[in-house]
Amino acid sequence: MEQLSFTNYAVRHLVEMMETDSLLAKKTGFNPMGSLSLSYDVFDTKPNSANPTHGNTLEPSKQLEGEDITLVEPSVKNQEQQPTSAKFEFETCAASCERFTEELADRCANDPKLDVKFFYDTRVKGVSTAQGGQRRIVTHIQTNRGVIDVNDAQVLIAAGAWTPHIADMMDL
Amino acid sequence: MSISAKEALASNKLLKPSDLPTRIVCDKYMFTSRLGDEIRVTSIGEFNSWSTSPTARVENEFRKEAVRQFPLLEFFIKSAKVKCGHRPYVSDGILLLGRVEEFDNLLVSCGPGSNGWKLAMGSGSIVEMLVSGKTEDEISVELGFDVRSFSPAGRVVESPIFAKLCRARWGVRNEHEIDVFEQNKRNFVGK
Numbered sequence: 381m382e383q384l385s386f387t388n389y390a391v392r393h394l395v396e397m398m399e400t401d402s403l404l405a406k407k408t409g410f411n412p413m414g415s416l417s418l419s420y421d422v423f424d425t426k427p428n429s430a431n432p433t434h435g436n437t438l439e440p441s442k443q444l445e446g447e448d449i450t451l452v453e454p455s456v457k458n459q460e461q462q463p464t465s466a467k468f469e470f471e472t473c474a475a476s477c478e479r480f481t482e483e484l485a486d487r488c489a490n491d492p493k494l495d496v497k498f499f500y501d502t503r504v505k506g507v508s509t510a511q512g513g514q515r516r517i518v519t520h521i522q523t524n525r526g527v528i529d530v531n532d533a534q535v536l537i538a539a540g541a542w543t544p545h546i547a548d549m550m551d552l
Numbered sequence: 553m554s555i556s557a558k559e560a561l562a563s564n565k566l567l568k569p570s571d572l573p574t575r576i577v578c579d580k581y582m583f584t585s586r587l588g589d590e591i592r593v594t595s596i597g598e599f600n601s602w603s604t605s606p607t608a609r610v611e612n613e614f615r616k617e618a619v620r621q622f623p624l625l626e627f628f629i630k631s632a633k634v635k636c637g638h639r640p641y642v643s644d645g646i647l648l649l650g651r652v653e654e655f656d657n658l659l660v661s662c663g664p665g666s667n668g669w670k671l672a673m674g675s676g677s678i679v680e681m682l683v684s685g686k687t688e689d690e691i692s693v694e695l696g697f698d699v700r701s702f703s704p705a706g707r708v709v710e711s712p713i714f715a716k717l718c719r720a721r722w723g724v725r726n727e728h729e730i731d732v733f734e735q736n737k738r739n740f741v742g743k
């Protein structure tokens with residue numbers, strides 16, 4: 381439940397950003413026109429039927445059938461097998477995560493006020509730690525381009541799939 | 553895969569804008585989004601380690617299902633480049649977000665699976681609050697949900713022997729353990 385609350389908070393954050401920044405919305409292809417989840421099986425029209433994509437959603441939705449589906453989304457009419465029903469989540473939004481990340485990176489790189497510095501083609505090869513007071517501290521990060529002295533900074537591991545590779549360098 | 557709506561319309565005069573998806577259209581197998589000019593067609597996930605190369609059999613099936621969903625885009629679906637990315641998630645399904653207990657200056661943000669970008673701005677906000685000195689309790693009160701639920705405490709723990717086994721298994725070396733660290737110790741210069 382907490383993860384759902386967090387998801388709502390995080391998504392609201394993103395949508396607000398898109399709604400107040402028309403350039404960002406345009407660059408990322410922001411689309412607030414909802415999501416149509418199609419079913420082709422009569423059994424799927426049961427209210428409790430599971431759809432792997434949208435089975436556990438709490439988003440507001442309405443059930444569509446027959447011509448109502450193609451009225452909402454005309455492109456569906458070209459499908460050889462027509463859907464028997466559809467779940468229309470009308471508040472769902474979409475945008476390109478790739479283009480969003482590129483735009484955000486551009487803004488960070490080009491606005492000195494944001495004080496962001498990127499090091500490209502830089503791979504972490506080692507992490508050194510030391511015993512602080514009660515806990516350890518990260519002191520240096522060795523990369524293929526030299527050593528970063530952490531000083532009094534905070535270190536965030538946000539390396540996606542490679543996070544365990546970084547963490548195990550700290551015996552975590 | 554991505555298909556340009558403009559290119560599709562320009563290449564076939566019989567194709568109308570209403571033949572192209574205008575929103576997210578999905579079913580049990582496919583998930584197609586309309587992002588401005590881009591029609592992005594996505595589908596399956598595979599357990600495939602760190603490889604980002606599409607499996608040929610899966611790629612063929614993916615194209616076939618995409619044609620089923622949008623038959624008028626067949627030409628583009630058959631020729632578009634298929635890309636794979638990672639969807640790393642934590643085995644218990646709960647993302648890891650917060651301070652690592654064993655350290656004074658280390659945080660982690662990872663493991664949201666397919667929700668990565670969706671949660672990115674929220675995760676960034678919580679990291680910013682933690683770095684600014686707020687406690688998890690204070691943040692929970694401010695945001696109205698319990699951020700301790702995502703805490704790495706008890707889930708990211710000190711485990712030197714297991715970490716060593718992982719490094720051996722993954723071919724990862726911590727070069728601070730070997731002499732190179734001191735040899736290379738010099739100021740980091742960003743280029």
